[in-house]
Amino acid sequence: MKVLVTGHRGYIGAHLVPLLQEAGHQVTGCDLGLFEGCQWEEPARADIELTKDLRALTPEDLAGHDCVMHLAALSNDPMGELEPGITEQINGQGSIDLAARAKAAGVRRFLFASSCSMYGKGESMDLDETAALNPVSAYAVSKIMAEEGISALADDDFSPSFLRNSTAYGHSPMLRIDIVANNLLASALAFGQIRIMSDGKPWRPLVHCADIARAFIAFMEAPRQTVHNRAVNIGANQENFQVRDIADIIAELLPQAEITYTGEVGHDPRDYRVNFDLLYSLLPDFKLAYNLRSGMEELHQALTGRFTAEDFEGDRFVRLRHLKKTFHLLKEYS
Numbered sequence: 001m002k003v004l005v006t007g008h009r010g011y012i013g014a015h016l017v018p019l020l021q022e023a024g025h026q027v028t029g030c031d032l033g034l035f036e037g038c039q040w041e042e043p044a045r046a047d048i049e050l051t052k053d054l055r056a057l058t059p060e061d062l063a064g065h066d067c068v069m070h071l072a073a074l075s076n077d078p079m080g081e082l083e084p085g086i087t088e089q090i091n092g093q094g095s096i097d098l099a100a101r102a103k104a105a106g107v108r109r110f111l112f113a114s115s116c117s118m119y120g121k122g123e124s125m126d127l128d129e130t131a132a133l134n135p136v137s138a139y140a141v142s143k144i145m146a147e148e149g150i151s152a153l154a155d156d157d158f159s160p161s162f163l164r165n166s167t168a169y170g171h172s173p174m175l176r177i178d179i180v181a182n183n184l185l186a187s188a189l190a191f192g193q194i195r196i197m198s199d200g201k202p203w204r205p206l207v208h209c210a211d212i213a214r215a216f217i218a219f220m221e222a223p224r225q226t227v228h229n230r231a232v233n234i235g236a237n238q239e240n241f242q243v244r245d246i247a248d249i250i251a252e253l254l255p256q257a258e259i260t261y262t263g264e265v266g267h268d269p270r271d272y273r274v275n276f277d278l279l280y281s282l283l284p285d286f287k288l289a290y291n292l293r294s295g296m297e298e299l300h301q302a303l304t305g306r307f308t309a310e311d312f313e314g315d316r317f318v319r320l321r322h323l324k325k326t327f328h329l330l331k332e333y334s
């Protein structure tokens, strides 16, 4: 199939491109290159590379693709603080407009990188796709806006699906350490301390970034009716963790590292445990390749002896810090 991936030069996209190519699909990538030069290792190239803002994709760029996998976004909460409204413009309205252009260009499948963070402060401890949404950030609000706007476009010729991903972790050529499990491992390697910024109690569902990429492919290859206009949590029931449990797993890998509570953010308002039964009932053949322990072991091996305190404190692996340097690229389109 011919697949257009937005955000293909990001943390998850760097897994998705080679996995699609290995499965025999032809990949067009569209990415503004906000994190160019930040790679931990060289990421694979798409078959066709478009270096442009997703908002500038034309009907001609989109035509001829069987599926759009839309990952490009300002990909965490603090990034939206650089300019009020920018998260809504790109992640929210930008995504809806892209889906409308893709539909008009004849693209039949549209897979949206959504997020479990829309459950926010969970009211129950077993949140399935019917649970109330409690967004606690502009990022989460923008994902809800996009889901609603894109869902309204669904019809017999256009099938969107919404992959509500758990928080990612693990090795990628486009490494990030601003996501909780990677951050804790990176601080242990850089300083010999597993630095927990909250009180360690909030729950989070976690999933390996390569498993998110594998889920995108499973959705594209699934029968259309199975996933048509569906929002589906991506992760696994047994992969919900309290932050202090993540720290314990890392402490087993680095027994000399000390667990410290910096208390910087107090009790993190994002606190949710998610139910993933729908994913496995819709796609019974889909299985995660990793659990948190195996993913952390792999990342530990990849970083040991290479990852430094300078890496931890620099801007290569922390999206918000680097974005301050490349933000003008987004402004050029706005």
Ligand SMILES: NC(=O)c1ccc[n+]([C@@H]2O[C@H](COP(=O)([O-])OP(=O)(O)OC[C@H]3O[C@@H](n4cnc5c(N)ncnc54)[C@H](O)[C@@H]3O)[C@@H](O)[C@H]2O)c1
Residues within 6 Å of the ligand: 006, 007, 008, 009, 010, 011, 012, 013, 030, 031, 032, 033, 034, 035, 052, 053, 054, 055, 070, 071, 072, 073, 074, 075, 076, 090, 113, 114, 115, 116, 164, 165, 166, 167, 168, 169, 174, 176, 179, 319, 330
């Ligand atoms: N990483 C996670 O924990 C996680 C969890 C849930 C959902 N998601 C979602 O998955 C998607 C990918 O996340 P990621 O971790 O790979 O993020 P990332 O920040 O590593 O990559 C995002 C990519 O999108 C590109 N991009 C951003 N704005 C753009 C624009 N306007 N036009 C063109 N390109 C643009 C960036 O250059 C970057 O390469 C995002 O939509 C994110 O919200 C991520």
